Amino acid sequence: MTIEAIIEIRELTKVYGMGEVQVRALDEVNLTIRKGEFVAIMGPSGSGKSTLMNILGCLDRSTSGKYILAGEDVSDLDKTQLAIIRNQRIGFIFQSYNLLPQTSALENVILPLLYSRNGDLSDAEQAEKALIALEAVGLADRVDHKPQELSGGQMQRVAIARALVNDPVLILADEPTGNLDTRSGEEIMTLMSELHTQGSTIIMVTHDDDIAAYAERIIRLRDGQIETDEQNGGYSPRTTLEEVDHARQ
Amino acid sequence: MRASKVFQIASKGLTKNKLRSLLTMLGVIIGVAAVIIMISISSGTEAAIEEQITGLGTNLVFVQSSFSRGGFGREGGGPSGGLVYDDAFAIAEEINGVTAVVVEQNSSETVKVGDTTLEDVAILGTTADFPSVRDMAIESGRYFNQTDIDRTQKVAVLGSTLAEELFGDTPPVGQLVTVGNTKLTVVGVFEEKGLVGSTDFDSRIYIPITVVFQKFTPSQFARIIGDRVRVIYVEVDSDIPLDEIILQIELLLAKRHEVSLEEPDFVIQTQQDIIQTQEATTSAFRDLLTWVAAVSLLVGGIGIMNIMLVSVTERTREIGIRQSVGASPNDIRYQFLTEALLLSLVGGLIGVVVGIGGAYLFGELGEMRTVIVPSSVLLAFSSAAAVGIFFGFYPANKASQLDPIDALRHE
Ligand SMILES: Nc1ncnc2c1ncn2[C@@H]1O[C@H](COP(=O)(O)OP(=O)(O)O)[C@@H](O)[C@H]1O
Ligand SMILES: [Mg+2]
Secondary structure: OOOOEEEEEEEEEEEEOOOOOOEEEEEEEEEEEEOOOEEEEEOOOOOOHHHHHHHHOOOOOOOEEEEEEOOEEOOOOOHHHHHHHHHHHEEEEOOOOOOOOOOOHHHHHHHHHHOOOOOOOOHHHHHHHHHHHHHHOOOHHHOOOOHHHOOHHHHHHHHHHHHHOOOOOEEEEEOOOOOOOHHHHHHHHHHHHHHHHOOOOEEEEOOOHHHHOOOOEEEEEEOOEEEEEEEOOOOOOOOOHHHHHHHHO | OOHHHHHHHHHHHHHOOHHHHHHHHHHHHHHHHHHHHHHHHHHHHHHHHHHHHHHOOOOEEEEEEOOOOOOOOOOOOOOOOOOEHHHHHHHHHHOOOEEEEEEEEEEEEEEEEOOEEEEEEEEEEEOOOHHHHOOOOEEEEOOOOHHHHHOOOOEEEEOHHHHHHHHOOOOOOOOEEEEOOEEEEEEEEEOOOOEEOOEEHHHOEEEEHHHHHHHHOOOOOHHHHOOEOOEEEEEEOOOOOHHHHHHHHHHHHHHHHOOOOOOOOEEEEEHHHHHHHHHHHHHHHHHHHHHHHHHHHHHHHHHHHHHHHHHHHHOHHHHHHHHHOOOOHHHHHHHHHHHHHHHHHHHHHHHHHHHHHHHHHHHHHOOOOOOOOHHHHHHHHHHHHHHHHHHHHHHHHHHHOOOHHHHHHOO
């Protein structure tokens, strides 16, 4: 059985600094990720994890190499076309949440819908969609709260709702639990596992083995190259906090 | 993205920081208000001048002393000393086509009637043809005649406002008024004439010019060279070419004053000359005001650009967040352009209100006359909008070109 590839990258290279000091943040990386996979990317600091995520998330472009996302070659798209891909196909979750300050959770989640190009939704329809996404992350009772009135875990859940609201084919998370305490981190991971069991394709960067344990495949980077790429032996889908706690004992 | 969404995002961006938005608008507010107020002042001035000129009557030639050349600094009139009273008679008698000659001599004195005392009342010493040349009608009594003037009769004719102030309901004709130390008999009262330019014809007292020479502006040289006067109005027959009459007056006065035509001690102006000088002055004034206004709008625009640039820098992270969820360069550009446009439009609207209010207040409280010109309001408002787009473009473009990764990393 062959499962459709969501991501195919071939000899992907990113070089920073075109002057005297050049950094090869990614060095001819080849990688295929199939639909529905939950992948953790690990590796020491500076190994190129964020660089890879940014290119996968169409926030940045590679210096050379090919990137095919859901069957479409996005390697040579211009800024506007990349913006459309980010909007329609990708949900990005950041370590530092990146929510708009002084803006309610609901409005933060609506944000991607404002830049949606496939058919304009009415304000009510937008609010409806955002509300569903907020319910999915368990924040239906916090829609009017502003980021500064929410805990770190809650902010990250708003960010996840925002990533989900446009039904992306790919969810990217760069150290989503990096700013959270263990308990909140586990809550976020439970949510991610839930999304995974519902069929989402997730790629997540982490240095934490406990967090990586949630993924079914672990890729280790070193100096811009893939060091190891293996299935997670101890992987079993866990979707509730009780199961998480149980597994830790 | 829908235009209404762009508008919504932009207006939210502005209301998040109300004080900054207001400060940004200040330049545009001042600029637009300045345009409206200045145009209203210059239009008001023009209207006043136009009235003044029509109020002068037609076919007038003005002869004035000129001290810049000839005998500046010399006391008294006569040879190279400017115009004297007798020049008026000479003009009236010797020049063909002159229908009337009026001489005016101004002063101001305290005027008393019974218990009523008025300080600094304008006194106009003048001659018999004054009412016809300056288009003034007598309401009661009579105007003084040449005999009164020749005999230095102590008589006076009152402006309507002055008559009211001095006598109230009592008929003034036949009563005595004390002007300075001189008692004069009121022989007539003028009809109301109103303001002509800045001159109030109704609050003056009109006295035979000979009485003014003798009592209020005496000169120790008067006996030798005659009484000096500031201006002689000459009314001329419209059938005879004006140039010819002017030349004759010039020749006559040059001979009388013993000066050459190249260096006269007088100037002769026609009504046309005066209109032209006034028009030149007002148009220079208007040009100046237009520049001032244009510069203040420009400064307002630069203010918008400045604050928008600061705003783009401050909100780099917000821009990065928007880009990360799918805002294209155009989405970002339109957002900031719309913010700039909104700032200048709202600023422009406030400026229109301030400008109209200011022009009105200037007219009510100040000495100046103002006329609010609707087209100036439109002009000011649309310039503000243009300024917003023009000066908003650079910051908006800068925002749109930010790299999403750099923008997100910005703190
Ligand atoms: N904008 C940049 N300019 C220059 N070098 C960069 C830039 N971003 C990352 N790098 C370099 O690229 C390498 C990989 O960085 P990054 O992908 O952020 O690593 P990681 O996320 O694994 O810690 C590092 O050596 C880093 O210093
Ligand atoms: Mg990183």
